[in-house]
Amino acid sequence: MIEKAPTRPADAVTVTGVDKVFSTGKGEVRALDGIDMTVSAGEFVSLIGPSGCGKSTLLRLIADLDEPTVGEIRVFGKAARRARVDQDYGIAFQQAALLPWRTVEDNIALPLELHKVGAAERRARVAELIELVGLGDFGEKYPDQLSGGMQQRVAIARALAEKPNLLLMDEPFGALDEMTREYLQTELLRISAETRAAVVFVTHSIPEAVYLSDRVVVMSPRPGRIDGIVPMQLGSPSSRSDDIREDAAYFEMITAVREVLHGGAPIPKGVETR
Amino acid sequence: MNRSLRDGSVRILAPVVLGAVVVIAWQLLAGSGLVEAYLLPSPAAIGEQIVEFAPSMVSASGITGLNSLIGLIIGSVFGILLALLAVALRVIDWMVEPIVAALAVIPIVALAPVLNTMFGADSQFGRQAIAALASFVPVFINTVRGLRQTRPVHRDLMRAYAASGVQVMRTLTLPTAIPFVFTGIRLAASLAVISALVAEYFGGPRGGLGGLIATSAASSAYPRAWAYVVASIILGLAFFLVTLAIERWATGRRAPVPL
Numbered sequence: 255m256i257e258k259a260p261t262r263p264a265d266a267v268t269v270t271g272v273d274k275v276f277s278t279g280k281g282e283v284r285a286l287d288g289i290d291m292t293v294s295a296g297e298f299v300s301l302i303g304p305s306g307c308g309k310s311t312l313l314r315l316i317a318d319l320d321e322p323t324v325g326e327i328r329v330f331g332k333a334a335r336r337a338r339v340d341q342d343y344g345i346a347f348q349q350a351a352l353l354p355w356r357t358v359e360d361n362i363a364l365p366l367e368l369h370k371v372g373a374a375e376r377r378a379r380v381a382e383l384i385e386l387v388g389l390g391d392f393g394e395k396y397p398d399q400l401s402g403g404m405q406q407r408v409a410i411a412r413a414l415a416e417k418p419n420l421l422l423m424d425e426p427f428g429a430l431d432e433m434t435r436e437y438l439q440t441e442l443l444r445i446s447a448e449t450r451a452a453v454v455f456v457t458h459s460i461p462e463a464v465y466l467s468d469r470v471v472v473m474s475p476r477p478g479r480i481d482g483i484v485p486m487q488l489g490s491p492s493s494r495s496d497d498i499r500e501d502a503a504y505f506e507m508i509t510a511v512r513e514v515l516h517g518g519a520p521i522p523k524g525v526e527t528r
Numbered sequence: 529m530n531r532s533l534r535d536g537s538v539r540i541l542a543p544v545v546l547g548a549v550v551v552i553a554w555q556l557l558a559g560s561g562l563v564e565a566y567l568l569p570s571p572a573a574i575g576e577q578i579v580e581f582a583p584s585m586v587s588a589s590g591i592t593g594l595n596s597l598i599g600l601i602i603g604s605v606f607g608i609l610l611a612l613l614a615v616a617l618r619v620i621d622w623m624v625e626p627i628v629a630a631l632a633v634i635p636i637v638a639l640a641p642v643l644n645t646m647f648g649a650d651s652q653f654g655r656q657a658i659a660a661l662a663s664f665v666p667v668f669i670n671t672v673r674g675l676r677q678t679r680p681v682h683r684d685l686m687r688a689y690a691a692s693g694v695q696v697m698r699t700l701t702l703p704t705a706i707p708f709v710f711t712g713i714r715l716a717a718s719l720a721v722i723s724a725l726v727a728e729y730f731g732g733p734r735g736g737l738g739g740l741i742a743t744s745a746a747s748s749a750y751p752r753a754w755a756y757v758v759a760s761i762i763l764g765l766a767f768f769l770v771t772l773a774i775e776r777w778a779t780g781r782r783a784p785v786p787l
Contacts, residue, residue: 319684338690345688351681355703368689368699 265331266420266452267293267316272325274311274478284477285311289325291471291480293452295419298491300455300463300470302511308478309456310424316454317345317422329420341369343420344413344451348428350405352397352412359384359393362411369416383411386445403434410442414449421446421453427462439465440496447492460515464507465499466491472514482514569751577755584740585759592725592736593763595652599659600720600767604713606660607667614668615675628668636662636723640730655727655736662723663716667709674708675701710775717767725760737763 274286286308293299301309314320315327318338329337337343344365352361359380366376384393387407397405406426413421427435439462446453457463463470468491470484486507488498498504551571557563558570565573578585614621636658643654678700686696728738737760744753 314684317688319687338688341690343688345685347681347684349681351679351685353682353700353703364699365689368691368695 265292266295266297266329267291267454268326268328269312269316270326270328272312272315272322272327274308274315274320275323286315286322287477287479289478289480291483293420293454295330296450296452297468298446298453298455298466300457300467301473302457302460302463302470302515303473303478303481304475304515305458306478307473307475309473311478312473313422313424313454313456317343341365341416342418343422344416344418345422346406346409346413346424346426348425350397350402350409352405352408354397356396357393358389358395358397358400358408361397361408362415364412365415379415383414386414386448387411387441401434403430403438406430406438407441410445414445414451417449419451421449421451423453424456425458426455428457435462436496436499442466443491443494460508460511461499464488464504464511465494470511472511474515474517481517484510484514566748566750569754573751574754574758577749577752578758581752581755585737585756588735588737588740588756589759589763591652592721592728592738592760593766595655595724595727595736596659596717596720596763596767598656599661599724600663600713600717602656603660603663603716603720604667607664607712607716608671608709610664611668611671611675614672621672624668628665631661632665632669637726637730640727644727644730644732649731650733652733654732655724658727659720659724662719663713666715666719667712670708670712670715671705674705674712677704677708707775707779710771710778714768714771714775717771718764721760721764721767725763 269289269291272286272289273284276283276285289308289312291299291312301312303309311320315322316329316334318327318334327334330342332340332342353364356364362380362383363376366379371379380393384390387410389404389407389411392400392404397408400408406429410426413423427438430438442453443466453466455463455466464486467486470486472481472484473479474481484507488494488501488503488507554568555571558565558568558573610620610624614624639661640654640658643657647653647657682700682704683696686700691699725736725738728736729742732739734740734743737756741753741756741760744750744756
């Protein structure tokens with residue numbers, strides 16, 4: 255299996271002075287401006303902001319699906335490109351992006367297959383993952399036989415296939431109904447506690463960001479900047495459960511994030527501003 | 529009887545009933561003396577000819593069918609290979625595009641007299657070449673389209689996995705293209721039969737369905753000409769249905785293919 259070396263740098267992601275400029279027909283669009291950010295190993299960090307604030311762009315840069323115009327991104331101390339080639343992260347998108355001609359099992363096995371993991375080991379790992387995301391009876395099904403929530407769970411299992419220490423998620427629950435969404439959020443907390451992977455999670459839902467994260471990075475658009483980073487004072491995410499959604503502390507955190515998001519003073523205590 | 533079952537049987541029965549009504553009306557009209565027999569032979573007369581010339585029809589269908597099949601296979605193979613090249617190399621796409629556009633607009637059978645003369649009067653090759661040319665166009669166009677159907681999110685996924693070019697082709701691009709390829713082949717199948725058959729009108733060896741339709745009509749054996757037309761329809765339908773079945777099978781568990 256793909257075991258990572260036991261000693262690794264403390265930081266999963268470091269983003270230093272990153273700008274991203276897209277040239278379009280109508281001139282240049284500044285998508286990101288002077289982004290500095292760190293995600294520690296095992297930490298759950300959400301990127302939140304209105305559409306156009308560059309949160310998905312930032313995630314794509316970390317994943318090396320795009321390159322920054324200026325600045326540096328390191329993943330576990332390596333250049334982003336190296337980290338991608340070394341498969342240091344798993345990724346999930348808003349669309350489940352399953353291959354419709356493959357069964358659930360074969361979709362989950364895709365990264366293992368591409369990276370030449372032996373058939374027996376592959377089968378064992380896929381069985382484990384299907385259990386992990388609670389799709390025990392659906393291994394032989396095809397994506398179009400599953401609901402949106404189940405498809406997204408397959409995508410998460412696929413992202414976890416190679417036991418990455420970093421999980422990049424771009425609004426993975428964005429297209430789901432509220433019930434399924436809350437359910438999968440709790441599942442994700444459990445899974446990230448079990449795998450101890452760091453997570454960078456893009457969302458535009460404040461309650462979602464608060465419920466899941468150690469820290470919430472609030473961004474604003476045109477050009478995409480970090481307005482503030484709000485640490486969640488709710489205990490470690492792995493100890494959270496649905497009950498927390500009714501806690502006063504939870505609502506306080508929602509208010510704290512909302513205030514930074516809407517640029518409203520006063521800035522709550524404990525917020526790093528830049 | 530439940531609703532869907534009833535709907536299903538009505539769907540099958542409705543066209544059968546319509547067909548029967550048309551045939552009966554046709555028979556009555558042809559027998560009424562209002563229309564001359566050479567203009568509109570009765571279904572019964574055509575039926576007699578079908579029975580009488582059954583062996584000849586089978587062998588004629590065999591000849592035309594084989595020409596169509598060879599043309600279809602050659603045209604499809606070339607169409608797929610060239611589409612792969614065109615998608616891999618822009619330059620080839622630019623080179624081939626005008627040729628395909630030209631092939632798509634000229635009636636391929638217009639080449640029949642030329643090819644028949646080129647390859648000699650006793651060769652089936654001209655007809656096969658025409659069927660191949662006619663098949664090539666839809667297979668090429670659909671394959672090119674299919675090879676360009678990969679979704680950006682899937683390409684991102686493959687990049688995230690650091691998949692090699694060959695791996696992307698094998699696991700993403702080709703499987704995405706396959707339904708389109710088979711749609712192209714299904715469209716080409718009917719064209720192949722039509723082209724191979726019509727090409728027989730312009731000389732070359734005798735014995736195919738097209739040739740026999742032409743000679744029967746020329747010798748005023750109208751019911752027999754119609755009988756060969758019926759055989760041609762059956763041959764065309766067979767090609768269509770077989771390729772449709774292959775398309776359905778190859779498409780398997782995906783979004784339904786547009787007809």
